[in-house]
Amino acid sequence: MTKISLLFFLMTLGIPAIAQPPKRIITLSGALTETVDALGSGAKIAAVDVTSTYPAYINRLPRVSQTRSVSAESLLSFSPDLILAPEGAINKATEFQLKSAGINVITIVQEYSAKGATKFIRQVSSAIGAQTKGEELAAQTEQNLNKALDMVKKNPKKPKVLFIYARGTGVMMVAGKDTSMDAIIRLAGGRNAAQGLSKFKPYTTEALINANPDLILLFDFGYKSLGGMNSILKMPGVGLTNAGKNKRIVEMDGELLVNFSSRLAQAITQLNSKW
Numbered sequence: 099m100t101k102i103s104l105l106f107f108l109m110t111l112g113i114p115a116i117a118q119p120p121k122r123i124i125t126l127s128g129a130l131t132e133t134v135d136a137l138g139s140g141a142k143i144a145a146v147d148v149t150s151t152y153p154a155y156i157n158r159l160p161r162v163s164q165t166r167s168v169s170a171e172s173l174l175s176f177s178p179d180l181i182l183a184p185e186g187a188i189n190k191a192t193e194f195q196l197k198s199a200g201i202n203v204i205t206i207v208q209e210y211s212a213k214g215a216t217k218f219i220r221q222v223s224s225a226i227g228a229q230t231k232g233e234e235l236a237a238q239t240e241q242n243l244n245k246a247l248d249m250v251k252k253n254p255k256k257p258k259v260l261f262i263y264a265r266g267t268g269v270m271m272v273a274g275k276d277t278s279m280d281a282i283i284r285l286a287g288g289r290n291a292a293q294g295l296s297k298f299k300p301y302t303t304e305a306l307i308n309a310n311p312d313l314i315l316l317f318d319f320g321y322k323s324l325g326g327m328n329s330i331l332k333m334p335g336v337g338l339t340n341a342g343k344n345k346r347i348v349e350m351d352g353e354l355l356v357n358f359s360s361r362l363a364q365a366i367t368q369l370n371s372k373w
Contacts, residue, residue: 119227120180120202124162124173127184128353129208131156133222134182136360137231145176147187152353170195182225184208208358210281212243215362222359235360242363250287250366255373259283260291260311260341262301264320267333270301272309278356283315285362286369303335313372314341317352348372 122144125131131150134143140153145160147168162172170192173181178201181188185207188196196203204225208218216236223232261273261283273279274295283290291311292299299305314330324330327347336342350372354365 120178122176122178122180123226124176124178124181125150126162126168126182126187128152129218129357129359130182130184130206130222132353132357132361133219133359134226136235137219137223137226137228139226139228142226144178145173149353168192170199174199174201180204180226182206182222210278210358212240212247212285212362215243215358215360216240218359239360239363243366246363246366246370247285250285250370253287253370253373255287257288257312257346257373258291258310258340259288259313259315260306260309261315262320263298264301264316264324266323271298272301272305273298278358279315281358282355282365282369286366286373288313288369288373303333306335307338310339311341312344313346313348314339315348315350315369315372317355318349319352321347321349 121142123134123139123142124145125134125143126147128149128151131143131146132152134140135153135156143159145162146156148161148164148166150156160176162168162176166187168188173196180202181196181204183203183205185205188203188205193203206218206221206225208214216239219236219239220232223229223235261279263271263273272292272295273290274292274297275290276296277298280290291309314336316324327345330336330347331342331345341347350369354361355369357365
């Protein structure tokens with residue numbers, strides 16, 4: 099690829115061209131972290147955010163914060179030359195401080211769709227100077243996605259699924275439209291039971307009964323925080339739903355479900371197998 103064509107390629111992705119590949123990268127989302135790793139640059143990751151747990155070795159890396167909130171001081175302490183962040187992860191003031199210190203900060207907006215997954219891979223690969231590897235990974239991901247989506251079409255089951263985000267009974271939200279969970283449920287062949295809702299909304303017993311899902315889906319940590327199957331079935335209203343009556347309470351790896359990158363096909367296949 100010539101220098102001119104490479105520059106044009108980067109411009110079409112909305113990612114600025116870099117003078118040379120970075121040596122120390124901070125990634126501020128699980129999807130960014132595992133995509134950098136899948137591109138063969140895991141050794142360059144200097145620190146990660148609290149949501150990054152995959153692959154397993156990532157858990158041994160330092161965290162920039164114990165929460166999702168990050169400061170310029172904590173980020174600069176790892177001497178990065180590139181910070182990859184999802185939209186909204188870094189406020190304008192912090193971003194200004196980082197750029198003033200000569201740090202390259204690239205924000206990538208994730209699109210929750212099959213095409214969005216391959217676009218995301220290409221954007222990350224451009225940001226870290228691994229375009230050739232990025233094209234290979236995007237092509238393989240697209241191939242895997244086509245197989246997964248074909249499999250979904252062959253499954254006649256189209257259950258009504260309610261996703262509940264839980265951190266114990268004190269924090270429970272349901273996922274409506276315009277969320278990554280709505281997108282993954284639909285890609286896996288299900289129907290989102292939270293009709294008429296947008297984004298995440300507080301969980302209520304009345305809404306649960308009205309939605310009457312065939313299946314209730316939770317992240318693994320949310321499932322555990324509610325006490326597991328028996329405790330969830332005893333929650334008010336659950337026994338009145340089809341999901342409760344048939345004990346269709348499903349837990350899955352949260353980071354896999356919201357990945358929407360190189361592991362999206364795996365997420366679709368695993369979720370569809372729960373129907």
